[in-house]
Amino acid sequence: MKLTQAIRVALAAIWSNKLRSFLTMLGVIIGVFAVVALVSIGQGATQAVTDQVQGMGSNLITLNITGRGPQRGISFADATELVQREGIAAAAPVISQRVTVKYRNKSTTPTLDGTTATYGIVRNQVAQAGRYISSLDLQYRQNVAVVGVSVVEDLFAGSDPLGQQIRIMGTPFTIVGVLEEKGSGMTGSNDNRIVIPITTAQRLLKTATVQTIYIQADSADVVDRVITSLEATLKMRFRDENAYSVFNQAQILDVMDQISGTLTIMLGGIAGISLLVGGIGIMNIMLVSVTERTREIGICKALGAKRRDIQLQFLIESAVLSAIGGIGGMALGYVVIDTIRRFTTLTPIFSLRVVATAVLFSLFVGIFFGMYPANKASKLNPIDALRGSG
Amino acid sequence: MILTENISKLYKLEGVEVHALRGINMTVAKGDFLSVIGPSGSGKSTLMNIIGCLDTPTAGCYLLNGHEVSSLSDNRLAEIRNQLIGFVFQSFNLLPRLSALENVELPLIYRGMGGRERQETALSALENVGLGDRIGHRPTQLSGGQQQRVAIARALVGNPPLILADEPTGNLDSTSGKEVMTLLQKLHSEGKTIVLITHDMDIAMQSQRYVRIHDGEIVEEKVVPS
Numbered sequence: 336m337k338l339t340q341a342i343r344v345a346l347a348a349i350w351s352n353k354l355r356s357f358l359t360m361l362g363v364i365i366g367v368f369a370v371v372a373l374v375s376i377g378q379g380a381t382q383a384v385t386d387q388v389q390g391m392g393s394n395l396i397t398l399n400i401t402g403r404g405p406q407r408g409i410s411f412a413d414a415t416e417l418v419q420r421e422g423i424a425a426a427a428p429v430i431s432q433r434v435t436v437k438y439r440n441k442s443t444t445p446t447l448d449g450t451t452a453t454y455g456i457v458r459n460q461v462a463q464a465g466r467y468i469s470s471l472d473l474q475y476r477q478n479v480a481v482v483g484v485s486v487v488e489d490l491f492a493g494s495d496p497l498g499q500q501i502r503i504m505g506t507p508f509t510i511v512g513v514l515e516e517k518g519s520g521m522t523g524s525n526d527n528r529i530v531i532p533i534t535t536a537q538r539l540l541k542t543a544t545v546q547t548i549y550i551q552a553d554s555a556d557v558v559d560r561v562i563t564s565l566e567a568t569l570k571m572r573f574r575d576e577n578a579y580s581v582f583n584q585a586q587i588l589d590v591m592d593q594i595s596g597t598l599t600i601m602l603g604g605i606a607g608i609s610l611l612v613g614g615i616g617i618m619n620i621m622l623v624s625v626t627e628r629t630r631e632i633g634i635c636k637a638l639g640a641k642r643r644d645i646q647l648q649f650l651i652e653s654a655v656l657s658a659i660g661g662i663g664g665m666a667l668g669y670v671v672i673d674t675i676r677r678f679t680t681l682t683p684i685f686s687l688r689v690v691a692t693a694v695l696f697s698l699f700v701g702i703f704f705g706m707y708p709a710n711k712a713s714k715l716n717p718i719d720a721l722r723g724s725g
Numbered sequence: 726m727i728l729t730e731n732i733s734k735l736y737k738l739e740g741v742e743v744h745a746l747r748g749i750n751m752t753v754a755k756g757d758f759l760s761v762i763g764p765s766g767s768g769k770s771t772l773m774n775i776i777g778c779l780d781t782p783t784a785g786c787y788l789l790n791g792h793e794v795s796s797l798s799d800n801r802l803a804e805i806r807n808q809l810i811g812f813v814f815q816s817f818n819l820l821p822r823l824s825a826l827e828n829v830e831l832p833l834i835y836r837g838m839g840g841r842e843r844q845e846t847a848l849s850a851l852e853n854v855g856l857g858d859r860i861g862h863r864p865t866q867l868s869g870g871q872q873q874r875v876a877i878a879r880a881l882v883g884n885p886p887l888i889l890a891d892e893p894t895g896n897l898d899s900t901s902g903k904e905v906m907t908l909l910q911k912l913h914s915e916g917k918t919i920v921l922i923t924h925d926m927d928i929a930m931q932s933q934r935y936v937r938i939h940d941g942e943i944v945e946e947k948v949v950p951s
């Protein structure tokens with residue numbers, strides 16, 4: 336019997352039992368949908384995290400100093416001295432705090448970073464309008480600020496912020512630039528931020544201690560060496576390994592990759608199990624179908640159908656059933672993913688590889704679970720089959 | 726064409742043994758029209774199943790066209806059924822989901838005949854039994870007599886030399902029964918070998934020859950005077 340003919344007959348058989356066929360397919364539809372949707376969301380999350388960490392700047396090392404006892408950080412001078420060593424291209428000490436910012440009757444509460452002119456270089460963030468803070472600003476303790484796009488949105492609602500006066504904790508500052516848009520990161524929004532000279536910040540916040548230093552290594556090769564030497568110095572100084580932490584973006588990336596990779600595999604695995612359950616549903620219904628069509632099988636055998644013909648017939652029927660289910664599940668997955676992308680901040684990745692794998696796997700499930708019923712049908716003795724009801 | 730030597734069939738069901746056939750010796754020559762007559766339960770259908778290669782005897786020897794059937798593989802038996810034998814059953818045994826034409830096409834599908842040629846062959850077989858205008862009908866949309874004629878078309882579509890009919894008129898009213906008998910006689914006159922199973926003497930008298938079986942044994946063999 337020819338394949339196209341067999342597929343036509345299979346479709347007719349599926350069609351003649353619409354509701355039952357649909358319910359059987361539903362298992363596969365849900366299975367494939369789950370695989371496609373969950374893996375896409377997982378991959379989207381991985382991609383987003385990777386992008387962000389990479390966007391933080393190349394060869395970036397972050398040094399956090401929590402200090403010991405009353406000593407909650409180090410001074411700006413100490414910080415400057417600490418980073419005077421081989422392998423460091425640039426460093427930006429940061430004094431950070433959440434502050435209230437006002438413009439006319441509007442206010443917002445971004446993170447204030449008091450830092451040096453190298454901050455933009457180290458963090459790989461330029462000014463998309465106006466300019467960055469300069470070393471002259473630092474020297475003369477200028478009340479100038481570079482603001483993130485969220486701050487601009489909150490306070491200026493479309494009008495040009497450059498040259499405008501805002502009040503940070505009551506002190507007037509002039510906006511000289513707008514930070515390039517970065518999106519949200521692990522440490523909150525990168526756009527809800529204000530950058531001012533560190534010298535100004537010391538006076539404004541009445542603090543001299545630096546808690547964070549962003550460091551850019553000369554190259555990726557020396558990152559590990561720089562971290563080791565920094566840690567050695569800090570250990571001597573604080574005599575407590577909990578007083579500081581040094582990490583770089585490669586480490587973060589590794590950990591993130593591991594976490595999200597595991598997550599994706601887990602999600603895919605759970606979804607795969609539901610696909611397997613769908614396959615068992617197909618086997619179940621095919622067994623019922625073999626029993627119901629015992630007489631039909633007997634007739635076909637009397638007319639000259641070989642075992643292979645009967646086998647093929649039932650195998651194709653279950654394969655067609657699961658393939659239609661697979662395509663349905665994929666379509667459903669696509670619609671849901673598109674909806675998620677449109678209405679949430681998640682950006683799932685609808686990858687063709689995942690789709691192809693899911694659909695092929697569902698086809699495989701159909702054939703695998705169709706094998707036993709098909710075999711059973713083909714082995715029926717024609718006499719017993721002809722006697723059978725149905 | 727058909728030669729049986731001492732064929733027996735023994736059914737064992739939960740310890741109970743039923744001797745459905747006990748030593749049947751019978752020959753059917755090419756072009757014969759033989760009736761097998763006997764009461765219900767006498768073993769007629771069992772005999773037909775064996776002759777039709779649907780079943781094998783527990784003892785004895787069956788030669789079809791000179792081949793010992795019991796030594797053949799399942800696949801070979803399927804081919805023989807497809808090529809040499811056309812079945813007509815009491816309960817028609819049409820596939821309910823298929824149209825009349827598709828039902829008639831089935832033996833050709835298993836023979837591997839391609840679409841266009843297959844449809845034309847099936848159509849001419851249906852025209853042969855006077856149902857050229859019912860090709861799209863499902864079995865449930867046809868009368869009993871029409872269904873049996875579709876079944877006869879299906880039996881002869883592959884042009885097999887041997888037609889086996891198991892009580893083909895058993896489920897039909899007398900008019901339809903007569904039509905079916907007329908068809909079988911026409912096939913016989915065209916050179917087919919026909920084995921007809923019945924419990925009705927009037928039907929048996931319409932063939933050339935009959936054998937009477939009782940409790941699995943042949944008790945009478947007679948040529949019908951023409």
Ligand SMILES: Nc1ncnc2c1ncn2[C@@H]1O[C@H](COP(=O)(O)OP(=O)(O)O)[C@@H](O)[C@H]1O
Pocket residue numbers: 736737738743744745763764765766767768769770771772
């Ligand atoms: N598959 C079977 N299993 C057990 N007994 C059977 C089977 N088929 C037929 N028989 C028995 O064999 C005998 C002959 O049956 P059958 O050939 O159908 O008779 P007929 O067609 O003449 O009415 C009956 O007694 C029947 O019960």
Ligand SMILES: [Mg+2]
Pocket residue numbers: 769770771891
């Ligand atoms: Mg019978």
